[in-house]
Amino acid sequence: MEAVFLAMVLMLSIFLGFELISKVPATLHTPLMSGANAISGITIVGALVSAGGESGAMSTYLGAAAVLFAMINVAGGYLVTNRMLAMFKKKDTNQPGGNS
Amino acid sequence: MEAVFLAMVLMLSIFLGFELISKVPATLHTPLMSGANAISGITIVGALVSAGGESGAMSTYLGAAAVLFAMINVAGGYLVTNRMLAMFKKKDTNQPGGNS
Amino acid sequence: MQIGVPKETWPGEVRTAMVPANASKLINQGFSVVVQSGAGTESGYTDADYADAGATVTEDRGAVLGGSDIVMSVRKPNADDVAKLKSGALYISFLDPFNEKPLVESIAAQGATAISMEMVPRSTRAQKMDALSSQANLAGYVTVIQASYHLPKIMPMMMTPSGTIPPARVFVIGAGVAGLQAIATAKRLGARVEAFDTRPVVAEQVQSLGAKFVEIDLGDTGQTDQGYAKELTPEQVELQREGQKAVISQSDVVITTAQLFGRPAPQIVSRDMVESMKPGSVVIDMAVETGGNVEGSVMNEVVDINGVKVVGQGNLPGEVARNASDMYSNNLLNLVLEFWDAEAKTLNLDPEDEIIQACVITRDGAVVNETIKNIYSGG
Amino acid sequence: MQIGVPKETWPGEVRTAMVPANASKLINQGFSVVVQSGAGTESGYTDADYADAGATVTEDRGAVLGGSDIVMSVRKPNADDVAKLKSGALYISFLDPFNEKPLVESIAAQGATAISMEMVPRSTRAQKMDALSSQANLAGYVTVIQASYHLPKIMPMMMTPSGTIPPARVFVIGAGVAGLQAIATAKRLGARVEAFDTRPVVAEQVQSLGAKFVEIDLGDTGQTDQGYAKELTPEQVELQREGQKAVISQSDVVITTAQLFGRPAPQIVSRDMVESMKPGSVVIDMAVETGGNVEGSVMNEVVDINGVKVVGQGNLPGEVARNASDMYSNNLLNLVLEFWDAEAKTLNLDPEDEIIQACVITRDGAVVNETIKNIYSGG
Amino acid sequence: MSPVAINLWYVLAAALFVFGLKQLGSPATAVRGNVLSSVAMIIAVAVTLLSKEILSYEMILLTAVVGAVIGVVVAQKVEMTSMPEMVALFNGSGGIASLMVGWAALYSTGNTTFTEVTILLSIVIGGMTFSGSILAWGKLSEVMTSAAVVFGAQRIVNAGILVGLVACSVLFCMNPAVDSPYLYAVIALSLLFGVMAVLPIGGADMPVVISLLNSYSGLAACAAGFAINNNILIVAGSMVGAAGIILTNIMCKAMNRSLGHVLFSGFGAVKQATKVEGEVKPIVAEDAYLILEAAQSVTFVPGYGMAVAQAQHVVRELGELLEKNGAEVTYAIHPVAGRMPGHMNVLLAEANVPYDQLVEMEDINPRIDNVDVAVVIGANDVVNPAARNDENSPIYGMPIINVDQARTVFVLKRSMGSGFSGVDNPLFFGDNTRMLFGDAKESIAAVVAEFKG
Amino acid sequence: MSPVAINLWYVLAAALFVFGLKQLGSPATAVRGNVLSSVAMIIAVAVTLLSKEILSYEMILLTAVVGAVIGVVVAQKVEMTSMPEMVALFNGSGGIASLMVGWAALYSTGNTTFTEVTILLSIVIGGMTFSGSILAWGKLSEVMTSAAVVFGAQRIVNAGILVGLVACSVLFCMNPAVDSPYLYAVIALSLLFGVMAVLPIGGADMPVVISLLNSYSGLAACAAGFAINNNILIVAGSMVGAAGIILTNIMCKAMNRSLGHVLFSGFGAVKQATKVEGEVKPIVAEDAYLILEAAQSVTFVPGYGMAVAQAQHVVRELGELLEKNGAEVTYAIHPVAGRMPGHMNVLLAEANVPYDQLVEMEDINPRIDNVDVAVVIGANDVVNPAARNDENSPIYGMPIINVDQARTVFVLKRSMGSGFSGVDNPLFFGDNTRMLFGDAKESIAAVVAEFKG
Numbered sequence A, B: 001m002e003a004v005f006l007a008m009v010l011m012l013s014i015f016l017g018f019e020l021i022s023k024v025p026a027t028l029h030t031p032l033m034s035g036a037n038a039i040s041g042i043t044i045v046g047a048l049v050s051a052g053g054e055s056g057a058m059s060t061y062l063g064a065a066a067v068l069f070a071m072i073n074v075a076g077g078y079l080v081t082n083r084m085l086a087m088f089k090k091k092d093t094n095q096p097g098g099n100s
Numbered sequence C, D: 001m002q003i004g005v006p007k008e009t010w011p012g013e014v015r016t017a018m019v020p021a022n023a024s025k026l027i028n029q030g031f032s033v034v035v036q037s038g039a040g041t042e043s044g045y046t047d048a049d050y051a052d053a054g055a056t057v058t059e060d061r062g063a064v065l066g067g068s069d070i071v072m073s074v075r076k077p078n079a080d081d082v083a084k085l086k087s088g089a090l091y092i093s094f095l096d097p098f099n100e101k102p103l104v105e106s107i108a109a110q111g112a113t114a115i116s117m118e119m120v121p122r123s124t125r126a127q128k129m130d131a132l133s134s135q136a137n138l139a140g141y142v143t144v145i146q147a148s149y150h151l152p153k154i155m156p157m158m159m160t161p162s163g164t165i166p167p168a169r170v171f172v173i174g175a176g177v178a179g180l181q182a183i184a185t186a187k188r189l190g191a192r193v194e195a196f197d198t199r200p201v202v203a204e205q206v207q208s209l210g211a212k213f214v215e216i217d218l219g220d221t222g223q224t225d226q227g228y229a230k231e232l233t234p235e236q237v238e239l240q241r242e243g244q245k246a247v248i249s250q251s252d253v254v255i256t257t258a259q260l261f262g263r264p265a266p267q268i269v270s271r272d273m274v275e276s277m278k279p280g281s282v283v284i285d286m287a288v289e290t291g292g293n294v295e296g297s298v299m300n301e302v303v304d305i306n307g308v309k310v311v312g313q314g315n316l317p318g319e320v321a322r323n324a325s326d327m328y329s330n331n332l333l334n335l336v337l338e339f340w341d342a343e344a345k346t347l348n349l350d351p352e353d354e355i356i357q358a359c360v361i362t363r364d365g366a367v368v369n370e371t372i373k374n375i376y377s378g379g
Numbered sequence E, F: 001m002s003p004v005a006i007n008l009w010y011v012l013a014a015a016l017f018v019f020g021l022k023q024l025g026s027p028a029t030a031v032r033g034n035v036l037s038s039v040a041m042i043i044a045v046a047v048t049l050l051s052k053e054i055l056s057y058e059m060i061l062l063t064a065v066v067g068a069v070i071g072v073v074v075a076q077k078v079e080m081t082s083m084p085e086m087v088a089l090f091n092g093s094g095g096i097a098s099l100m101v102g103w104a105a106l107y108s109t110g111n112t113t114f115t116e117v118t119i120l121l122s123i124v125i126g127g128m129t130f131s132g133s134i135l136a137w138g139k140l141s142e143v144m145t146s147a148a149v150v151f152g153a154q155r156i157v158n159a160g161i162l163v164g165l166v167a168c169s170v171l172f173c174m175n176p177a178v179d180s181p182y183l184y185a186v187i188a189l190s191l192l193f194g195v196m197a198v199l200p201i202g203g204a205d206m207p208v209v210i211s212l213l214n215s216y217s218g219l220a221a222c223a224a225g226f227a228i229n230n231n232i233l234i235v236a237g238s239m240v241g242a243a244g245i246i247l248t249n250i251m252c253k254a255m256n257r258s259l260g261h262v263l264f265s266g267f268g269a270v271k272q273a274t275k276v277e278g279e280v281k282p283i284v285a286e287d288a289y290l291i292l293e294a295a296q297s298v299t300f301v302p303g304y305g306m307a308v309a310q311a312q313h314v315v316r317e318l319g320e321l322l323e324k325n326g327a328e329v330t331y332a333i334h335p336v337a338g339r340m341p342g343h344m345n346v347l348l349a350e351a352n353v354p355y356d357q358l359v360e361m362e363d364i365n366p367r368i369d370n371v372d373v374a375v376v377i378g379a380n381d382v383v384n385p386a387a388r389n390d391e392n393s394p395i396y397g398m399p400i401i402n403v404d405q406a407r408t409v410f411v412l413k414r415s416m417g418s419g420f421s422g423v424d425n426p427l428f429f430g431d432n433t434r435m436l437f438g439d440a441k442e443s444i445a446a447v448v449a450e451f452k453g
């Protein structure tokens, strides 16, 4: 039964994902990409679970490794994004004026 | 446990609802309203369940009544919407040209 | 109440103080209108037109002047015209009261009331009677037409198979009503327009027409409460000369509209500046009637100062006589109707009214206007 | 190779076939340039300018004509000019070969090669040498300036405190190069512009300038492969007259630019049409030199047909002599350089070239141009 | 059919609803959208009927058919003019249905408190949606006065009802029983509240109210969904609920009212009556767009500010867009607008505004009260009512363009600053005036963007 | 913490992710968006750690800290220019993580087939994301050739890999065992496939590829979510997946490539090489916008068509928008453009295009190859390369504006029809030419709308 709920959730999230991103100025392409990338690091949650869970050593090791990589993705991702955005700051501020 | 899945579903649907409707030309206000209204007739599903379910006569009667009303809402709603839209058709066709 | 419109006698005056359309309007308001034969001819209105409008057309100038309660004219009357006026009559025209002391006093002596159109205040409310503006506006347009007529070049830029013609450079000095209209017209023709004025406030107005305002720092200049420019100190005049030199020498057309209300126009463009211009260039001196902004400009003549044409055309509004007459006539109409009581069929020039105070010069045998009185007594 | 530029002798011709800038360009290309003293004066170029450009300035017209391999001029030469030409010389100018049979033949007899600028084809490639277009274009601008100069009204609409002035109504007949430029200029000045042309294709071009094209159905009219209009049948002329009447009578300005290449211009506006216009209106007949589109228009005069001014100014490009000379001179420059071999320092007028075929009239003592030959033999 | 299968079908239905709703929002696709969502509805109903939860069909079929017939017939009969009422009625029946579903759910055994709460929610929301909708219908179809019914103690009463509602709900949840008196109290109170909420709203605002109630009925369905643990109800219900709010908001703006004002209409109505005088109402480009988009006749009144901002080109563009949108567009030129005679003519001619769209002051003033929106672009003195009303104003007696008499007035300027004559302008405080602050060119461009975007 | 509680927290986190992602999309709010989503991440991680499922913390903490440190350090060190590579690397590590999560999930007992499938999905997608990202990184950081590596048999090979992948997956699912050889085969093949997919793509396209892989890694996470029945993974993962696709699409268009082409790059690359000659490439306003939005220098080349369409005003407007957007804008006027000498001057002057933005043919041609986009507005003969190249063209020898040498050329006209001289125009078939069909005014207006909307 859970699976179907998850299916519903999946369906909704996908639609939401499509709706969320509409027009993005070229300057934001890379930051947005990297930001999204950071989010995709959510897999760390999965990693934690398997690392923490007790389905035997192997799975724990795999999980741990997963945590390592996922963590790189998450920590690095958010930081990089932030740096990029900081760089574009000036440009962005006048952007709205520019496009209105 | 189900409840939390439902909560997630709820959250997502609400966001989706917000994102879906953005700019609507005045001519479409009423049709859109009526169309949405028809959808809200979805409660008929609930009505069916309770009418069909066997939690005693009372609930069945209530359910049946609910089915009646919900059905009015659904059938009427979609039809009315359709009629309105049919009326606006001509106008709509040149609308895009108008706004682009 | 009879309105009389004599034929203009001023040399080269082709406008008229009354157009047929307004004659009939006035008649509907309860006036009677007498027009001297030929009054409208040169602005394109035949005696027949006046007759059709319901006015009486007569050869007899005396009747027009003597028989009327209100006499409307473009230019000031000459001595014997004044003599013909009946006492208590109202004479409306450009009077140039600052410089016409004897004339004004003779009118007073005649017991006539005189309204000087120059003196109509520049209040927002009085604009519809503001003949200075209405005529200056047309004059501004004419200056540019004259310039492009005399210029051996075209105004706009053209990139053609036979080469590219750069836009003509037009420099407008004095961005008042006339100046602004000149700017607008030159812009329309596609010229590259620059302008200067001593009143800093007009910079924005110039830009609002898409032209460039030449910044010359003259220190404090300012304007009168009527929006007229103050006279410059000698130093300032010098500063301005310097600042303009460069611009003028690059310009194909220079149009000067600088006026000082009631005083002779300032001389802004000196001979050496003119000579610094390319041969074939054109200078239009709009202020030539009041002394001229340009050294060497001669009234109603096109002077050639080594290759540069200096146009001293007087009475510029007269070049578009028809529109000019319409506008001027409307100003008079608006003025009269503003104070006309259609029921009582009386004209009450309430001495308390700010417009009346400003523009009525003589009344009941005396000079009543404050400004004028001061000047006369002053010297 | 020497290029000679004689002073124009044609009455009222103020343009010149060579401007200093181009003189130096040609000299850099390996030509030598001799200019008759005063050749450029009236278009604003002094002898000194030519000298500075590296040209030789001489008083001796004979030397200029006789000593040069290429002679450039605006107008056709007179008999004794031709006599002076050295055999084999190239004479470039407007020749009006259709109507100048004797002249052309005398040039041929002289053994000179003659290029007639009218005959330069209207091919896209040849546009940079297309003097008809370059001059017609300027003429078109001038017509409007002249009109607004003579009009006792202003062109644009103005809503002012003293009343609203409606825009002047301008009707342009013939929307060729000149006509279109006239339309554009009148539009710029804010007039309400209508236009008509027998070639239906130009309707779109007129609208592309924001003006209104007057629809008159003349049946089949069409144009030559050169884009010139065909002559109308009598019936069609009548139709056009009828169709235009109403428009003309409402117009403040009528500008006619209707030409028929090589043939006298069609008479389009009859006297009664002129009389139907309001007094003070203006008619500009651009085709006056080739017979006139307007009945009663007189070359170089402003005729007054009861109150309507009919302007028959000839040589309109001359009114903006400086630009006109620049453009014309550029056309000649482009023409010469197109066929000039800078290395070999030779001018090869390849008889196979379509441009040469079209514009070279005489060569090696004979009339070689097909069109012209036909006409001459034809009658 | 197994619950899993059913729910998978529900997922499909939900997806279709999403598509349908989205497409309903744009003219090109609206029709298709409606069809899609109806298909979704059919699917949902069908699979539910097939679900084994359902035992007795007769009753259901009967009622369903009857309902359907009623709906169809009514929908066919009603003529276009009274569509809104219809929608109100349908909406009402939807509400009552949700109420009943909730109520019925009470009978199912073993409800957690959470469920009880959601049940109550569906009852309350359903109830007030029902009564509210009926009232709205009454007002629209003039069965009762369409005027706003406002009485002094309203706020107190409303507050009372709310308190009562909450109280009873709590008490009910403490020991839930299908025959608990509190249940009936809750139902009664929610019905009453619906009435009270709609009473003080005038007929003009009804469409907004209906749209809002419609959003509520969505929420009711959603609540019912929780009550019976049903996916599709929650998704569709909440989605409609959210979308409804947005739509309501849009409609408010198009009618130039604030959503907050409608939400708390009862209290709002009273508030609003008190605060109008001498208050400046700014407006943003987006709202301005919504109003213009619905306008039938628009008049531009340019002034010196348009020249300063060089806004003539964008103005013309907006004019064209409005015409394409079916509005009648004119440019009212005051003779002294600008700084030189004919200033506006120069600019508008440059921007290719056709001469025949220019109207003089004398011609526009008599018919200005039929103008939906007068857009004052950087003009000030020439639209200053003081010149008409205020004897001792320095510009008293100057004829002006009476934009203050147009249905709505937008004033585009950068500040509250005065114009050439330095006189303050009461127009800015007008009841029907909205100030669109900022450089005229920027402002207009923004509105144009809204039109195109 | 109870599963319920945890999941409620997850709902919150999900909501924050939604906000964050949305705000990341607009310049004004991007920074805040990033913060929000990071907060969401922290919440998700925190509650997970608190969940009782987790027994041994040491290992986790260790690895987590190490990972965090690495990430932070690297992110700090890298200089701006090599950001994209970085993102690729991070993305790769994300992918491998998902792979491992899936793998680990295999060890948990009692997996349904459905679960097994999702597990495999997470492994496959994760794997190819990993190898693909690494390769992309390599290409970008010039560790290896950034050129597109294309060899003949590519399609066959790729097809083979795919088939193998599917086959092994099926076999594995038949009797799933953590030590099944098929598992390793699947892993290996997916890694290989990632490589193969990225190999044939040139360095220029890398950003697009990364964005795509990023979307994949989202899907991987989503799959992992199913594998371990975890809400937040599914929501966040699928959302990023979807958003990623959209973003990729946008980026493609901005680089003037089709998404399909990138998706099947390997095959695409080969195809594309074959079909360029004599083919007309139309473009829609939206894509035109995306390209212009990214352009640094834009040149308008107006012709008679602009006059016919009376498009001068919108053109000027677009010009201004581009300047505001930081591009250098010029108007290249060909002497014979239009139907009368100076035709373009009349119109552009009317539209207030400043004189100093007008450049003559002689001046623009030498530097036209530095022009990012040349927008040809209803011009034809005056930009016809035939006049330059084709000896026997009737217009041969006429100097033209060499727009065909600009980086990109937009040609705005209504049809493939020829101009005044009736000569066909090879420009329209140019490799870097895009045809924007329709009335010039409409077309430009549409682009302007995109800019503003």
Ligand SMILES: NC(=O)c1ccc[n+]([C@@H]2O[C@H](COP(=O)([O-])OP(=O)(O)OC[C@H]3O[C@@H](n4cnc5c(N)ncnc54)[C@H](OP(=O)(O)O)[C@@H]3O)[C@@H](O)[C@H]2O)c1
Binding pocket: C123, C124, C127, C133, E302, E303, E304, E305, E306, E308, E309, E335, E336, E337, E338, E339, E340, E341, E342, E343, E377, E378, E379, E380, E381, E382, E383, E412, E413, E414, E415, E416, E417, E418, E419, E420, E421, E438, E439, E440, E441
């Ligand atoms: N027509 C003539 O011949 C003539 C000649 C001389 C004087 N006048 C006088 O000028 C006045 C004309 O009236 P009007 O209503 O046209 O102009 P106005 O009364 O002077 O008002 C102009 C308004 O435009 C606003 N503005 C200025 N720049 C702007 C910008 N960039 N964007 C948006 N708004 C801007 C200003 O308000 P903010 O500062 O708040 O933006 C100002 O209140 C009359 O009083 C008339 O008597 C006319």
Ligand SMILES: NC(=O)c1ccc[n+]([C@@H]2O[C@H](COP(=O)([O-])OP(=O)(O)OC[C@H]3O[C@@H](n4cnc5c(N)ncnc54)[C@H](OP(=O)(O)O)[C@@H]3O)[C@@H](O)[C@H]2O)c1
Binding pocket: D123, D124, D127, D133, F302, F303, F304, F305, F306, F308, F309, F335, F336, F337, F338, F339, F340, F341, F342, F343, F377, F378, F379, F380, F381, F382, F383, F412, F413, F414, F415, F416, F417, F418, F419, F420, F421, F438, F439, F440, F441
């Ligand atoms: N400058 C002069 O003095 C002069 C005088 C006479 C002739 N000419 C000749 O005219 C030509 C000028 O070249 P050009 O490139 O400016 O013009 P062109 O070569 O005539 O091309 C104009 C193009 O604009 C397109 N067009 C027309 N209406 C349009 C609309 N509403 N929207 C979008 N596109 C539209 C047409 O294509 P679609 O139909 O497909 O839209 C046409 O191909 C040269 O051949 C020149 O020799 C010039």
Ligand SMILES: NC(=O)c1ccc[n+]([C@@H]2O[C@H](COP(=O)([O-])OP(=O)(O)OC[C@H]3O[C@@H](n4cnc5c(N)ncnc54)[C@H](O)[C@@H]3O)[C@@H](O)[C@H]2O)c1
Binding pocket: C122, C123, C124, C127, C130, C132, C133, C136, C173, C174, C175, C176, C177, C178, C179, C196, C197, C198, C199, C202, C226, C227, C228, C229, C232, C240, C257, C258, C259, C260, C261, C266, C268, E339
């Ligand atoms: N309130 C109203 O409704 C109203 C009506 C008409 C005019 N006005 C204002 O009055 C002002 C003056 O009107 P006007 O055109 O009759 O003025 P004007 O004809 O007396 O003078 C023309 C211009 O010359 C300028 N000038 C004077 N000396 C100069 C110098 N040395 N160098 C350069 N410029 C010099 C003046 O500043 C003025 O702008 C205008 O700016 C107009 O705004 C207001």
Ligand SMILES: NC(=O)c1ccc[n+]([C@@H]2O[C@H](COP(=O)([O-])OP(=O)(O)OC[C@H]3O[C@@H](n4cnc5c(N)ncnc54)[C@H](O)[C@@H]3O)[C@@H](O)[C@H]2O)c1
Binding pocket: D122, D123, D124, D127, D130, D132, D133, D136, D173, D174, D175, D176, D177, D178, D179, D196, D197, D198, D199, D202, D226, D227, D228, D229, D232, D240, D257, D258, D259, D260, D261, D266, D268, F339
């Ligand atoms: N291919 C090129 O590059 C090129 C160059 C220059 C001109 N042209 C074309 O050649 C055409 C003619 O050029 P032009 O201006 O020298 O023509 P023109 O000067 O010989 O005649 C002027 C106009 O008068 C019109 N006309 C003739 N009889 C008329 C009548 N009875 N009523 C009304 N109008 C009448 C003609 O149609 C023409 O448009 C132009 O339209 C232009 O497009 C083409």
